Amino acid sequence: MFFESSFGYNGFHFFVALPGIRNFFHGGHFAVATFFVISGYVLSAKPMSLIHAGEQAKLADNLGSALFRRWLRLYIPVIATTFIYMTMVHCFGIWIEGRTTHATYFEEFCAWFSELKNFSFIFHQGLISWLTYNFHLWSIPTEFKGSIVIYTSLLAFSRCSRNIRLWCEAGLVFYFLYIVDAWYCALFTAGMLLGDLEQLAARDELPAFIAQFRPYKTFIFYHLFAFAMYLGGCPANRSEVEELRKNPGWYWLSFLKPRVMHDSKWFFLFWAAVFLVSSTPHIPWLKRFFETRFCQYLGRVSFSLYLVHGPVLWTLGDRLYAAVGWPKESRTANIPQWVDIFKLPMTGPMGLEVAFLVPHLILLPVTFYVAEVVTRAFDEPSVRFPQWLYKMASERPARLPA
Structure with missing residues (x-):
């Protein structure tokens, strides 16, 4: 809820809820x-x-x-x-x-x-x-x-x-x-x-x-x-405008x-x-950043990242979070063999805890690898195949000589 609320909501002040910063955590x-x-x-x-x-x-x-x-x-x-x-x-x-x-x-x-x-x-x-x-x-x-x-x-x-x-x-x-x-x-x-x-x-x-x-x-x-x-950091914990007005910095904007x-x-x-x-x-400077090789690469695999990031989180991610000590009843009941096998400290600001950041040293490269595979196997062919199909469908057969 705090990731989806503005800084100072219900008296709580978190770094991740600051304007602009929240976009990187819940954008x-x-x-x-x-x-x-x-x-x-x-x-x-x-x-x-x-x-x-x-x-x-x-x-x-x-x-x-x-x-x-x-x-x-x-x-x-x-x-x-x-x-x-x-x-x-x-x-x-x-x-x-x-x-x-x-x-x-x-x-x-x-x-x-x-x-x-x-x-x-x-x-x-x-x-x-x-x-x-x-x-x-x-x-x-x-x-x-x-x-x-x-x-x-x-x-x-x-x-x-x-x-x-x-x-x-x-x-x-x-x-x-x-x-x-x-x-x-x-x-x-x-x-x-x-x-x-x-x-x-x-x-x-x-x-x-x-x-x-x-x-x-x-x-x-x-x-x-x-x-x-x-x-871009509009509070999104509830859809009602009345809830939006409870967030500091958004009361007058809500009337728009x-x-x-x-x-x-x-x-x-x-x-x-x-x-x-x-x-x-x-x-x-912003244009130059988005024209860097890394951003161009992200653009190439962006559709595949969108397709695979959820399945990677639900399969590997849930198990890594359980392993480093994030408590959840469903994990204890269904994957007890993973729970606390490599418990890490929960120290650090919200959203930047050690136990949260370390699993992403594994999740991030795995997600990029799977996205690269999906890009080559399905994303790029899904561009070429419709082009080929349209060309075949739109070509007119040559007329036979009289």
């Missing part, structure tokens, strides 16, 4: 929001350049290819990794907290398949579809929905004039954020709008209203980055939340992610 939702903005930016980059160039025929081909490939690109790695995880857990009898394995492998397979087929259909009625074999993957259907929003919006706005297109993109952001509770669509659309503005700026074709701020861009973007770091939005954190994470993505390319 998963901030990362999701940022990824959605980046997705909208990247997915629209090539089509937007074709719109600016007036290449309507090429735009239609590009969007058709992108939409054809998108489902396969997202779901092939999901299907492969969850199948392997399900098989490994069942066949080796690995205890996973909160999970009950079925009596036979066939029953386990049927349960996995039943969940997966529902998970793969994004137009089902109701709330977010959870995949119990890896509940971190809840954002995959959301990613696909956002992709469809981007592709259809690009097609709809492709013949609009510059100013009308920008107003339509901004109008969509407002609609998704303030009229309906579709924060994820707002994030994708905001990424598309940022990409449009970046390309217009590169061509020196920004509207005069925006171009007049160019002399002050350093001042503006540094402040946007600071706002992003603060808003639209009435339509159910979970208050996503409103502030929207602005945090938009500010972060828009400011990063314009802050030289």
Whole structure:
């Protein structure tokens, strides 16, 4: 709870709860929001350049290819990794907290398949579809929905004039954020709008209203980055706005939340992610950091890290935490052979205890190794295979001579 609350919540003061610091300890939702903005930016980059160039025929081909490939690109790695995880857990009898394995492998397979087929259909009625074999993957259907929003919006706005297109993109952001509770669509659309503005700026074709701020861009973007770091640490221990107001530093901000939005954190994470993505390319030292070889490597394996970090934590992580002395009744009852076999001191600030940091000397390289394997085995092929399939499907057979 203290990781998800602001500094001073209920009179408790922890280093990990300080503004900006908390993002490194419990910034998963901030990362999701940022990824959605980046997705909208990247997915629209090539089509937007074709719109600016007036290449309507090429735009239609590009969007058709992108939409054809998108489902396969997202779901092939999901299907492969969850199948392997399900098989490994069942066949080796690995205890996973909160999970009950079925009596036979066939029953386990049927349960996995039943969940997966529902998970793969994004137009089902109701709330977010959870995949119990890896509940971190809840954002995959959301990613696909956002992709469809981007592709259809690009097609709809492709013949609009510059100013009308920008107003339509901004109008969509407002609609998704303030009229309906579709924060994820707002994030994708905001990424598309940022990409449009970046390309217009590169061509020196920004509207005069925006171009007049160019002399002050350093001042503006540094402040946007600071706002992003603060808003990215939005308290998330409860979704109700009344709970948000109990957190120091968030009372007055809570009144900005639209009435339509159910979970208050996503409103502030929207602005945090938009500010972060828009400011990063314009802050030289931050841009250089993200262009380092290590960050480029993280970008290459990021999808695989997202897919495997949960299973690694639930299998190896739980056992390492038990071994170094983190108490939990479920571990004592189900994996007693691991409990306290290498007990370490709990000294240190919250989130930086010795017994917490040492297991990650093993967990981190194992996670990177598994992510590298998944990248080569499933992630990269999930890019090449849909491209090959689309090429095969779209090639027209040569006409026979008369």
